[in-house]
Amino acid sequence: MRYLIAGWALATAALGADVTFNKDVLPILQKNCQACHRPGEIGPMPLLTYDNARPYAKSIKAAVLTGKMPPWFADPRYGHFSNDRRLSAADIAKLTAWVDAGAPEGDPKDKPAPLAWTEGWSIKPDVVFEMPKPYTVPKNGTIEYTYFVVPSGFTQDTWVTDAEIRPGNRAVVHHVSVYVRPPGSPWMKDAKPGEAYVPPKRGPSGVSAPSARAAEQGVAANEWFVGYVPGITPQRYFAPEMGSAKLIPAGSDLVFEMHYTANGKAAGDDQSKVGFILAKEAPKYRLLTLGVADASFAIPPGDPNYEGHASATFDQPVTVIYLQPHMHMRGKDMEMRFEYPTGESETMLKVPNYSYLWQTIYYEKEPLRVPKNTKVQVTAHWDNSANNPLNPDPTATVRWGDQSWDEMLVPFVGVLVESNADPAKVLRRPGGPAVNAAP
Ligand code: HEC
Structure with missing residues (x-):
């Protein structure tokens, strides 16, 4: 030293x-x-x-x-x-x-010449979906994740080779995720299309969150589709150069998950949008975002370092494109390890200072081909103590739920599979049906 x-x-x-x-x-x-x-x-x-x-x-x-x-x-x-x-x-x-x-x-x-920043789209979208009306973000206070369901109107399965989210007002938009909710999914079923929706808080901690229930029942293949985080423009979300695309099944809705932050200066209106480039023909590979979730935890009050685990096994060979840890306000760290059928294992990603405020997607420098029966092992810790400045309630026993005061343990893995692969059969989860659960 x-x-x-x-x-x-x-x-x-x-x-x-x-x-x-x-x-x-x-x-x-x-x-x-x-x-x-x-x-x-x-x-x-x-x-x-x-x-x-x-x-x-x-x-x-x-x-x-x-x-x-x-x-x-x-x-x-x-x-x-x-x-x-x-x-x-x-x-x-x-x-x-x-x-x-x-x-x-x-x-x-x-002095170098000033940089010219792209203010408009960095892709040329074929279709654009916008929140139907502006949403006013207050000047102060904490704003819960707010959701907007926007019907896609797609009457046939639609392949998307690239996507971009344009936040309407970057001063108040912290991050955005757009999910695809296929027909029949019970997720956010109380939300009125186009209206701002904040899921109701369920009891002390939302064990019965639709996402956990859906995972148990093996229904809903809601899929995280594209995200916006500050400072990343432009960003390729997919890997079209590899002949891949993402699928929006016919009749799906888009769900905008908006994380707004009050900027303390003034209220601000936001009307964010998402644009898609559509594939001219069916792709060779489908890019699928799969959650490796565990919803069985109960974090004791005050525990500064409670450990959680999740695992799942690929039931076919896949090409790994990105890793995306996800926890909520008590999330502290997360490690993702791959265990190969040969018995070897490799730490793929370790995030020692996880921050709920910076949802980060880690794109593999080189897409990584892994064999069938590769196991994804996740170890994470939560800080439920009063020393965690984001902790909304250190006296609570905290379980799985959608809201930020509930918790999650669900890193996503972006993988390429054959375009006709059944998404429910890509990952095998211990003790549960192999669903493509997100979020
Ligand atoms: C991805 C967006 C992003 C990038 C890239 C970025 N910053 Fe920041 N920076 C922020 C945000 C947001 C804050 C305020 C919140 C915070 O501190 O996390 C901030 C805060 C700061 C602060 C105040 C720090 C403090 O301790 O409170 C400094 C100084 C700073 N940035 C410098 C830099 C420099 C220098 C670079 C490049 C080498 C850089 N930032 C790159 C987003 C960014």
Whole structure:
């Protein structure tokens, strides 16, 4: 450790001599920070210019040294992800040296041209579905996940090769998931199409959540379809270059799951939309998002480190495209391990500081082919103590439920399967029917 620090000090001292904002810092901010730190985006202050950045020099140094910024939650020892946001050691050294040198501006001639940000769609959608009317997000307070059911009107099975969510008002939209709810699914059955819907709280903790019930009964193949998280534009959700697409079964509804945050400044209207590029022909592979869920837990009051497990086994060979941990406000960490039929095993993803506020999808750098009988093993912990600042009630025994004060243990795995594969037969779950349960 001591050597490391000495080496670090040397490196930054060597750099310190002539590091300037225009030459060294601005290119780093453009590439790694401005997606969020520009007007209208989720970052609390813009970092577009010297005047923007100068007052924050010290907190920039602290944020990059602690790894708080850019936000990224995976343990670097496991997995390789194409959307890894971490700064290189060289960039961290440059930012630090700049701050230590008194944050000099430098020669205007060294300044790179400002980036041009795409304000419209980054895909060219064939069809667009919008929340039917604006929803007003209050100025203050905590806003529960709010749902909008929008009928697709698709009378035949429809294959989608790419999708993009356009948040209506980025100042209040924290993240969005659009799910596909096929006909017959009981999920959100009380929601009126087009109207804002917040599922009712069921008892002390919602064990009877429709999603858990659906999982037990083996019905509903609701599927997480596409998501928006701040700072990721544009993002490929699918892998069309591999001949894959996602399926919206005929007669399905789209369910917008909106996570709004009050920004404390003003109420804001949001009317978000989702656009799809439709496949010209049936694809070779179907991209399927499968939940590896366990709903049997009961987290004791006050427990700072309660452990949960879930597992499921692939009943056919699949190609893994992404991993997506999901828990709620008490979620603390999650690890996903693959156990192969050979007996070997591999940690695919470890998220030591899971944050409910940053729903992150981890895209495999290289799609990974795994054989039939590969088992997905999930270990997670919750912090139900009063020390967890997000914990809404440390005195509660917490069980599975849709609301953020309930909990979940359900990482999603995005896999490619043959396009005619039965989605109910891809994953085998212990003690339960093999349903494609989500969320
Ligand atoms: C994905 C979006 C995103 C990216 C990329 C991002 N930020 Fe942030 N940043 C945020 C948000 C949101 C906050 C406020 C909430 C928080 O602190 O988590 C924030 C807060 C900050 C703060 C205040 C930190 C604090 O300790 O309160 C600093 C400084 C900062 N960012 C610098 C940076 C720098 C420098 C980069 C690039 C190297 C960067 N951010 C990249 C979203 C982002």
